[in-house]
Amino acid sequence: MATSSMQADPTGLSQQEIRRLRRRALLALRYLILVVLALLFLFPILWSFINSIKLPSEALAVPPTYLPTEVSIKNYEELTTYGKIGIAQHVYNSTVVALITVAGSIVLSTLGGYGFARFNFPGKNVLFIMVLSTLMIPFQSILIPLFVMIVQVDLHDTLFGLALVYITFQLPFGIFLMRNSFLAVPHEIEESALLDGCSSLSVLYRLMLRLVMPGIVTVAIYAFINSWNEFLAALIFMSDQDNFTLPVFLTTIRYGIWGDVNWGALQAGVIVSIIPSLAIFLALQRYYMDGLMGGAVKN
Amino acid sequence: MGQTALLNLSWEQRRKLTGLLFVTPTVAFVTVFFIIPLIMTIYMSFHDWPLFGERAFIGLANYEELGKDRQYLKSLDFTFRYTALVTPPIFILGFILASLVRHNIRYIGIFRTIFFLPVVIGLGVSSLLWVWMLDDRIGVFNKILLDFHLVPKAQLFLGRPNTAMNVIILSVVWKTVGFTMILLLAGLQAIPDELYESAEVDGAGYFRKLFYITLPLMRRFIALALILSVIGSILSFDQFYIMTRGGPRNSTISIVFWIFNNSFTYFKMGYGAAMSIVLLGILVALTGAQLYVLREKE
Numbered sequence: 324m325a326t327s328s329m330q331a332d333p334t335g336l337s338q339q340e341i342r343r344l345r346r347r348a349l350l351a352l353r354y355l356i357l358v359v360l361a362l363l364f365l366f367p368i369l370w371s372f373i374n375s376i377k378l379p380s381e382a383l384a385v386p387p388t389y390l391p392t393e394v395s396i397k398n399y400e401e402l403t404t405y406g407k408i409g410i411a412q413h414v415y416n417s418t419v420v421a422l423i424t425v426a427g428s429i430v431l432s433t434l435g436g437y438g439f440a441r442f443n444f445p446g447k448n449v450l451f452i453m454v455l456s457t458l459m460i461p462f463q464s465i466l467i468p469l470f471v472m473i474v475q476v477d478l479h480d481t482l483f484g485l486a487l488v489y490i491t492f493q494l495p496f497g498i499f500l501m502r503n504s505f506l507a508v509p510h511e512i513e514e515s516a517l518l519d520g521c522s523s524l525s526v527l528y529r530l531m532l533r534l535v536m537p538g539i540v541t542v543a544i545y546a547f548i549n550s551w552n553e554f555l556a557a558l559i560f561m562s563d564q565d566n567f568t569l570p571v572f573l574t575t576i577r578y579g580i581w582g583d584v585n586w587g588a589l590q591a592g593v594i595v596s597i598i599p600s601l602a603i604f605l606a607l608q609r610y611y612m613d614g615l616m617g618g619a620v621k622n
Numbered sequence: 623m624g625q626t627a628l629l630n631l632s633w634e635q636r637r638k639l640t641g642l643l644f645v646t647p648t649v650a651f652v653t654v655f656f657i658i659p660l661i662m663t664i665y666m667s668f669h670d671w672p673l674f675g676e677r678a679f680i681g682l683a684n685y686e687e688l689g690k691d692r693q694y695l696k697s698l699d700f701t702f703r704y705t706a707l708v709t710p711p712i713f714i715l716g717f718i719l720a721s722l723v724r725h726n727i728r729y730i731g732i733f734r735t736i737f738f739l740p741v742v743i744g745l746g747v748s749s750l751l752w753v754w755m756l757d758d759r760i761g762v763f764n765k766i767l768l769d770f771h772l773v774p775k776a777q778l779f780l781g782r783p784n785t786a787m788n789v790i791i792l793s794v795v796w797k798t799v800g801f802t803m804i805l806l807l808a809g810l811q812a813i814p815d816e817l818y819e820s821a822e823v824d825g826a827g828y829f830r831k832l833f834y835i836t837l838p839l840m841r842r843f844i845a846l847a848l849i850l851s852v853i854g855s856i857l858s859f860d861q862f863y864i865m866t867r868g869g870p871r872n873s874t875i876s877i878v879f880w881i882f883n884n885s886f887t888y889f890k891m892g893y894g895a896a897m898s899i900v901l902l903g904i905l906v907a908l909t910g911a912q913l914y915v916l917r918e919k920e
Contacts, residue, residue, distance in 0.1 A: 350727065357722055361736045367796065368739070370762055371751050385759045386768065435648030442641020450649050457656040459909045463857050463878050464898040467885050468662035469655065474673075491655035498648055523640045552744025554860045555878070559886055570746040574864055577750055586754055596747050604742040608735065611742075615804060 368597065375399070375591040382587025398591040405588055406575065407564050410595065413572040416482055417596075420568060421550045423486035428493040428546035429539055435494075436501025436538075437527055441513075458495040462488075463555065470559055485560050485568075489550040497542045500614060504538030505531065541614040544607055548600045569596045663895045663902075671892035684896035693872060694897065697880040704876065705855040708791045712851055715795060716802030723803070724810050734807075738800035745797060749864035752793035756780055756865075780866050783873035790861050790874070798854070802847045809843030810836070849912035853905060877901055
């Protein structure tokens with residue numbers, strides 16, 4: 324090794340310098356590949372955005388233009404009166420469903436996770452396995468009876484009914500995650516409070532909640548993004564157009580239910596529906612990844 | 623009276639009761655929205671069950687009909703073919719991406735985030751985005767291909783069974799590869815660097831390291847990513863419903879799509895339930911395989 328590094332090559336560079344240059348060139352190549360791939364990955368979103376700010380007539384041009392000749396928010400304006408009631412109602416529907424799902428998932432997962440982590444009661448293991456085994460049952464396979472049941476109790480075509488179903492989809496993951504969060508908290512912390520005579524509920528509320536907050540944030544992110552994006556159940560459970568969530572409403576534009584397919588408005592709608600999940604993901608990425616690793620890898 | 627009964631309980635017993643109360647809402651939800659529907663699916667599958675009107679017990683007739691339902695068999699075949707075709711690109715690209723973003727070089731977090739971004743977009747919405755990009759008249763793909771003279775005339779990507787399959791796969795790879803990348807990245811990062819260093823001292827090249835160190839040590843992560851990806855593909859619906867509406871000539875109707883059509887368009891819910899049970903059987907078998915593969919190692 325020592326002799327080889329002494330050898331000089333025709334350019335007058337030492338072996339060591341060559342190796343360093345080679346490493347730098349490889350790093351540069353790696354970045355080049357990364358940048359190209361990143362642009363390819365971003366392209367569909369950027370392209371959708373670019374078209375959403377074209378004039379409606381330009382967004383329908385055949386063949387399409389690459390860049391807008393004029394920047395306009397007309398496509399977004401058209402959405403506000405699109406279809407029967409305009410996009411605002413559908414954003415509202417999606418938001419309400421997502422918020423109920425988030426609230427319900429947090430409350431149930433926290434209570435259940437605490438119960439499974441800290442208490443001993445008969446049948447605990449059986450119940451825990453029962454909750455977790457539902458992870459294996461894809462909701463697509465039980466949609467038919469769910470629909471029949473929801474119709475029977477007159478909750479079909481309601482935002483609340485859809486949210487109930489979404490909460491259930493979130494529960495196995497939420498319980499698993501919150502139970503692990505509570506298990507990670509040392510016993511001593513709550514024991515003294517319990518000996519002081521605090522009730523279990525107030526120990527949970529006053530003491531434990533702060534300590535398991537990262538888990539709660541993770542449950543909330545997943546509940547929001549999953550319910551905001553969900554398509555099949557929303558398509559089945561909602562029949563009145565007034566109650567359509569955003570993705571179902573956008574599909575009606577794509578199929579030209581309201582006349583010719585308005586591609587410019589559709590892309591504006593795509594952007595509107597992408598922004599919330601993207602924003603939440605970007606702001607709380609660490610919690611999202613924790614959930615992915617905790618939920619997927621460690622079980 | 624309830625008050626005194628509660629007071630008479632020992633601390634132990636009260637803890638038991640409290641714990642039970644904490645998990646009751648969850649257990650109730652899971653029972654009402656998972657366990658009962660599951661039992662009902664089985665029950666319904668033995669019935670002729672229209673949305674309105676008389677239900678009738680018909681034994682195994684729904685299951686017998688499955689064997690004669692040409693579209694059902696076609697959908698099974700299509701779904702498996704789709705799964706077999708979409709999985710390799712997801713894994714190859716996912717592995718390449720994971721290798722590229724593996725080391726913590728500068729700005730690498732930004733690249734990881736960008737590759738993962740499509741995962742948080744809904745599949746329904748991403749399908750709406752892609753169906754527009756793939757359009758023969760106003761789609762950007764045809765525009766680029768025509769501008770660079772790569773095709774003589776605009777292509778109807780979604781109008782022919784073969785190309786429809788390919789472009790849908792392209793869109794799904796874009797949408798989901800980030801998820802596989804993250805799982806494989808976790809697997810890569812769990813391998814200690816010393817193993818590679820000593821292999822290099824022994825003169826091992828890239829492929830020897832790949833096949834003797836990287837892939838064997840990542841097995842658990844690969845198995846997990848594989849099962850999640852395969853299950854996702856078998857359950858796919860949104861991309862076909864939105865991009866091709868099952869066409870051309872009913873060539874892109876997945877299992878879930880055919881269940882959806884029977885149950886919620888023709889309202890043959892008993893028949894849909896029978897198909898759901900078969901679907902569930904397929905998935906339980908796959909999950910069982912997952913558990914088996916994951917356990918073997920420990």
